[in-house]
Amino acid sequence: AQTVTQSQPEMSVQEAETVTLSCTYDTSESDYYLFWYKQPPSRQMILVIRQEAYKQQNATENRFSVNFQKAAKSFSLKISDSQLGDAAMYFCAWETSGSRLTFGEGTQLTVNP
Amino acid sequence: DAGVIQSPRHEVTEMGQEVTLRCKPISGHDYLFWYRQTMMRGLELLIYFNNNVPIDDSGMPEDRFSAKMPNASFSTLKIQPSEPRDSAVYFCASSPGQENTEAFFGQGTRLTVV
Numbered sequence: 001a002q003t004v005t006q007s008q009p010e011m012s013v014q015e016a017e018t019v020t021l022s023c024t025y026d027t028s029e030s031d032y033y034l035f036w037y038k039q040p041p042s043r044q045m046i047l048v049i050r051q052e053a054y055k056q057q058n059a060t061e062n063r064f065s066v067n068f069q070k071a072a073k074s075f076s077l078k079i080s081d082s083q084l085g086d087a088a089m090y091f092c093a094w095e096t097s098g099s100r101l102t103f104g105e106g107t108q109l110t111v112n113p
Numbered sequence: 114d115a116g117v118i119q120s121p122r123h124e125v126t127e128m129g130q131e132v133t134l135r136c137k138p139i140s141g142h143d144y145l146f147w148y149r150q151t152m153m154r155g156l157e158l159l160i161y162f163n164n165n166v167p168i169d170d171s172g173m174p175e176d177r178f179s180a181k182m183p184n185a186s187f188s189t190l191k192i193q194p195s196e197p198r199d200s201a202v203y204f205c206a207s208s209p210g211q212e213n214t215e216a217f218f219g220q221g222t223r224l225t226v227v
Contacts, residue, residue: 033214043202045218091156095214100146100169103156 002027004094006104013082014112020067021077021107023092033095034068034075039106040088048090051075079109087111119205119219126226131193134222137186138207146216147180147190148204156204162188195226 004025013019025034036048051059051068059066063083067076079086092104118137126132138145146161160170165182173180177196182188192199202223206216 035215043221043223045204045206045221047215047217050215095216100158100161101148101156101216102158105155 002029002094002096002102004092004102004104006092006107008107009105010108010110012110012112013079015082015084017082018078018080019082019109021079021090021092021109023075023077023104025073025075025092025094025102025104027073027094027096029096031096034066035093035095035101036064036066036075036077037091037093037103038086038088039091045091049077082111084111084113117205117207117217117219119203119222121222122220124222124224126195126224128196128226129194130226131191132195132199132224132226134190134203134205134224136188136190136205136219138188138205139217140186141209142207142217143210144208144216145182145188146204146206146208147188148206150202150204150221151200159190159203192224195224197226200224200226 006023032053034051038046038048049059049061049064058068063080065078089106089108091106093101095101120135143164147159148156150156159172160180162182180190202221204218204221206218208216
């Protein structure tokens, strides 16, 4: 079975600093997608960034970027210039055909002013 | 499009009562998913549909849970009878299909069974 592991239940960062959230996954498939979702207190699940496994180039979305290491099955999220609005629960997720997502346990990010 | 719409936002019910959660997916999306979020188990997939047909319901916890999708614009998740351990946030999500794998989530229904 596919699993996604987030080893950091909680992280904190100073406003304007950089923070990296870790995620590892386990799969025998070669074609899949990886995502980071953000869940603020409103509980809305918001897509932050996604990575196609067949692409070697790391995805970037403004202040958010990933470090995708396919051989190591690692998919970390880097948030640069952290803002107070970045405070939320962050979920790493894995997906194969059919769009069904397998989520990690989540990392609660606190941004300190 | 207004996004995925779930109702109600909050539901409080007594143990033993029937509960029905509703979802309207984004128009044109072929896939619809029901997820449950709890502190103990995190986010887990309960069931998903492709073109209104249930594809995988292996995540449905027990026979008390049932889901239907009578048409492309509506789905329900029913719990009968409800139990306190069913208390959770239930999310509905939809996706255009395999060529575009992003899933769009509704705002969830917080269910409390007392």
